[in-house]
Amino acid sequence: MTLAQLQRLIEACGSAPEQWPPGERAAAERLLAASAPARGLLARAREFDRAVREVLQAEPQQAEVDRLLGALARHPLPPQHRGLLARSWPAALARPDFAPAWPRIAALACVGALGIAVGLSNVGARVAYDLAGVAASEEASPFDADAITGLRP
Amino acid sequence: MEGLSDQELMARIAAGDAAAFRILSRRHAPRALAVARRILGSSAAADDVVQDALLRVWIHAPRWRPAAEPRTWLYRIVVNLCLDEKRRPRAAPLEAAGDVADPGADAAANLEARERDHLLAAAVAALPPRQRAAIVLTYQEGLANAEAAAVLDTSVGGVETLLVRARRALRAALGGDD
Secondary structure, eight states, rough: OOHHHHHHHHHHHHGGGGSSOHHHHHHHHHHHOHHHHHHHHHHHHHHHHHHHHHHTTOOOOOHHHHHHHHHHHHHHHOOOOHHHHHSOOOHHHHHOOOGHHHHHHHHHHHHHHHHHHHHHHHHHHHHHHHHHHHHHHHHSTTTTOOOOTOOOO | OTSOHHHHHHHHHTTOOOHHHHHHHHHHHHHHHHHHHHHHHHHHHHHHHHHHHHHHHHHHHHGGGTTTHHHHHHHHHHHHHHHHHHOOOOOTTTTOOOOOOOOOHHHTTTTTHHHHHHHHHHHHHHHHHHHHHHHHIIIOOOOHHHHHHHHTOHHHHHHHHHHHHHHHHHHHHOOOOO
């Protein structure tokens, strides 16, 4: 890291190293350890940050905050904006929380997808064809000899 | 109810709980007021903006999602209202330089430091509104760049650009060149 890069880093992220991105922080700290001008740059940036912070630290008086909150409390609160669903449906239906049900919804979706895949793969038709073939062959010789006795009815 | 977190209060506000809204308002109004005052440079306008922002929190609470930090959401509304206010054409307020923090007894003796503080306060007041908002959120509210980016509805890189420009302008106002 160069001195100019350190200056850019300080201008973008401030003079506190904990606010610097980790990758750049390591390089900046190496530069700071090795370079006196870099340390001078950081010291001046810290002084600048402290001065700005001091100038901006004015707090509103509690009385001013109380006045603001009092003015807010004097009027009734306006109606909240709710969606059409929330206005016409019970709250529990208008604000559904699906999070606990996601595993079951996913399982149902998987089963549905499997059903569609089986339907498209022609497996069912082949099974039906085979069963029909078996039935036909059984119908062709309904009076086969008994496998044990060899007798026909 | 005072012990509830901001998230828990927001959940109640979303359900229409006015008491929770009053607690959240009391909790965050002082900082919101400080931010608005510094960006606007006017106490009266800041009061109006913060009142408006708090009412918007109440009105739009049903649309709030727990992923959003309530404080960041409020700051975002306040900053947006301030920027809208600054865009309106009007005469510059007399108190545009904002309030300078009381430097205390020690610093009161140090005229150089007081002069520097006045210069800085004036330079902050003279920054373009978004740069000023970035400086206020960073220095006054202590927000990290990522949080400031969420408030300003921009990227971290966008906030860094705003801060680089603002810091250069403030240094230039102080007569520094590094």
